[in-house]
Amino acid sequence: MSSILSNEKIKAFLLSILIFVVFVLLWQAIVSSLGGEAPEMDPEYAALMGATAKGASAIPSPGDVGSEIWGHIADPFYDAGPNDKGVGIQLAYSVGRVSIGFGFAIVVAIPLGFLIGMSPLIYRALDPFIQIMKPISPLAWMPLALYTIKDSGISSIFVIFICSVWPMLLNTAFGVSTVRKEWINVSKTLEVKPFRQALTVILPAAAPTIMTGMRIAIGIAWLVIVAAEMLVGGTGIGYFVWNEWNNLSITNVIAAIFFIGMIGMLLDQVLAQISRLVAYED
Amino acid sequence: MIDEKYISTQGLSRVFPSPEKLGEPVTVFSDIWFNVKQGEFVCLIGHSGCGKTTLLNILAGLDQASDGYIIVDGKEQNKPSLDRAVVFQSHALMPWMTVMQNISYAVKSKFKSWSKAKIEAHAQKYIDLVGLKNANNKKPSQLSGGMKQRVGIARALSVQPKILLLDEPFSALDALTRGNLQEELLNICRQTKQTVFMITHDIDEAILLANRVILMTNGPNAKIREIVQNTLPDDRCRNTVHRHPNYYPMRNHLMDFLVARSETFAEEISRSDYDPKNPPIVAPSANLETEMESENTTHISLV
Numbered sequence: 042m043s044s045i046l047s048n049e050k051i052k053a054f055l056l057s058i059l060i061f062v063v064f065v066l067l068w069q070a071i072v073s074s075l076g077g078e079a080p081e082m083d084p085e086y087a088a089l090m091g092a093t094a095k096g097a098s099a100i101p102s103p104g105d106v107g108s109e110i111w112g113h114i115a116d117p118f119y120d121a122g123p124n125d126k127g128v129g130i131q132l133a134y135s136v137g138r139v140s141i142g143f144g145f146a147i148v149v150a151i152p153l154g155f156l157i158g159m160s161p162l163i164y165r166a167l168d169p170f171i172q173i174m175k176p177i178s179p180l181a182w183m184p185l186a187l188y189t190i191k192d193s194g195i196s197s198i199f200v201i202f203i204c205s206v207w208p209m210l211l212n213t214a215f216g217v218s219t220v221r222k223e224w225i226n227v228s229k230t231l232e233v234k235p236f237r238q239a240l241t242v243i244l245p246a247a248a249p250t251i252m253t254g255m256r257i258a259i260g261i262a263w264l265v266i267v268a269a270e271m272l273v274g275g276t277g278i279g280y281f282v283w284n285e286w287n288n289l290s291i292t293n294v295i296a297a298i299f300f301i302g303m304i305g306m307l308l309d310q311v312l313a314q315i316s317r318l319v320a321y322e323d
Numbered sequence: 324m325i326d327e328k329y330i331s332t333q334g335l336s337r338v339f340p341s342p343e344k345l346g347e348p349v350t351v352f353s354d355i356w357f358n359v360k361q362g363e364f365v366c367l368i369g370h371s372g373c374g375k376t377t378l379l380n381i382l383a384g385l386d387q388a389s390d391g392y393i394i395v396d397g398k399e400q401n402k403p404s405l406d407r408a409v410v411f412q413s414h415a416l417m418p419w420m421t422v423m424q425n426i427s428y429a430v431k432s433k434f435k436s437w438s439k440a441k442i443e444a445h446a447q448k449y450i451d452l453v454g455l456k457n458a459n460n461k462k463p464s465q466l467s468g469g470m471k472q473r474v475g476i477a478r479a480l481s482v483q484p485k486i487l488l489l490d491e492p493f494s495a496l497d498a499l500t501r502g503n504l505q506e507e508l509l510n511i512c513r514q515t516k517q518t519v520f521m522i523t524h525d526i527d528e529a530i531l532l533a534n535r536v537i538l539m540t541n542g543p544n545a546k547i548r549e550i551v552q553n554t555l556p557d558d559r560c561r562n563t564v565h566r567h568p569n570y571y572p573m574r575n576h577l578m579d580f581l582v583a584r585s586e587t588f589a590e591e592i593s594r595s596d597y598d599p600k601n602p603p604i605v606a607p608s609a610n611l612e613t614e615m616e617s618e619n620t621t622h623i624s625l626v
Contacts, residue, residue: 223415231432322464
């Protein structure tokens with residue numbers, strides 16, 4: 042059985058490599074075919090564009106992007122002024138903001154979710170607000186945050202908070218309200234006090250659902266932080282992407298996209314591991 | 324001195340709101356009166372839908388009676404308590420806890436000041452009592468149905484309750500496992516003189532375990548039809564019980580009730596002086612000369 046499984050794994054791995062190679066070759070082919078004579082161009086614009094106007098394609102080749110990524114990995118934490126920081130520093134800023142905003146969201150969403158899940162009255166009372174707040178793009182809060190908080194860093198943390206709080210709140214409330222009646226009954230017949238019941242019965246029973254909410258939240262938070270940092274500027278991977286776009290360094294933009302994907306996957310994997318710890322088989 | 328009315332239900336009834344809007348409310352059962360002696364094993368038999376589980380939940384304090392009272396050991400009861408432990412039909416073990424943790428959780432709830440070592444030693448005693456070996460660190464999902472129910476029984480007994488309430492605990496088990504568990508439960512209860520109230524729809528289970536069997540008519544508006552005194556000897560065991568001359572009179576009486584008489588209650592009482600406070604007591608026996616249990620005991624002979 043295990044040999045069949047590992048056989049499948051090897052096959053899947055080889056297929057992944059094949060897909061990657063085909064993708065890189067296609068990319069290379071497209072870049073090469075675009076590399077001909079540049080179309081007629083306004084001379085002033087050509088002067089402005091520099092090298093790209095002289096026939097070379099603006100789209101970098103896979104080799105260019107690969108060596109750029111390797112360069113970033115080799116020296117991730119250099120700091121040469123506000124517009125030239127290593128990608129490691131920029132990612133650290135973004136991950137830091139996401140962690141703080143996400144942390145605050147946990148502190149608010151889980152107790153509130155418990156309350157909503159345990160009390161149908163509070164659930165009904167808060168439901169209209171949640172339904173209206175939930176579909177608002179977190180970036181729509183940005184001007185309001187900048188105006189009231191008057192600090193761009195804290196504003197982006199607030200935006201992360203507001204986008205991660207809803208999935209956690211709703212999943213916690215759902216998890217708590219669907220805890221099996223019989224487990225509650227057991228704790229009742231054992232005269233377990235409400236606080237101990239919440240901690241020892243409801244929390245472990247709802248933990249897998251709560252963790253699902255957290256995984257959704259961290260995914261959204263990582264999507265939103267890039268856009269938020271593009272808006273507020275200064276530091277962070279979102280700012281890095283926008284800055285490289287302004288520098289017309291498509292190579293760096295693609296490298297940054299790669300790093301955003303990698304960190305997003307890592308964040309999800311960390312939460313997936315925690316989910317496995319609290320999972321139970323019924 | 325044995326308390327004759329250790330558990331006493333006085334005119335219990337339960338009315339549920341109608342499932343449809345503006346419909347009539349549904350009376351599941353009404354005017355339920357019975358007593359359980361200290362140390363007695365009482366089974367309640369009835370068809371699905373007669374409110375057996377509702378009645379047990381009310382006894383456990385998990386549901387509220389619409390009318391009537393429950394007196395246990397001289398005190399009125401209306402909320403759950405550690406005095407009344409429940410073994411649930413679906414075992415209701417916490418799936419994220421191991422066997423030891425499940426039982427320790429109950430022990431800790433009862434004996435709050437005990438040290439961890441003392442709690443575990445006490446839990447271990449009950450794990451051993453129900454014959455669970457090498458299962459302490461297993462999660463419920465790793466256990467068979469019979470083993471899960473053993474854990475459920477150990478958890479209920481570990482809080483040393485005044486009353487053990489069992490809600491069809493063996494109905495989901497295969498016949499062999501069920502038989503073994505019935506016998507072990509009987510032995511444990513005999514040793515500890517535990518007062519037990521058990522719901523079942525298995526006639527053989529009731530004959531083996533119960534001192535008295537309460538027969539409930541079909542719902543809605545179910546009533547106690549009669550109380551059957553077990554006429555088999557107290558030291559009965561599963562392997563030999565069916566050879567006793569009183570076994571078939573007992574079995575046939577209960578079977579007749581479930582098959583036919585549970586439905587025709589309204590007709591039957593119109594022909595007799597039925598008093599819900601004193602439902603008829605019946606002692607089915609092969610021998611008419613058997614000593615009378617009480618004045619209104621009816622003896623039924625099938626020979």
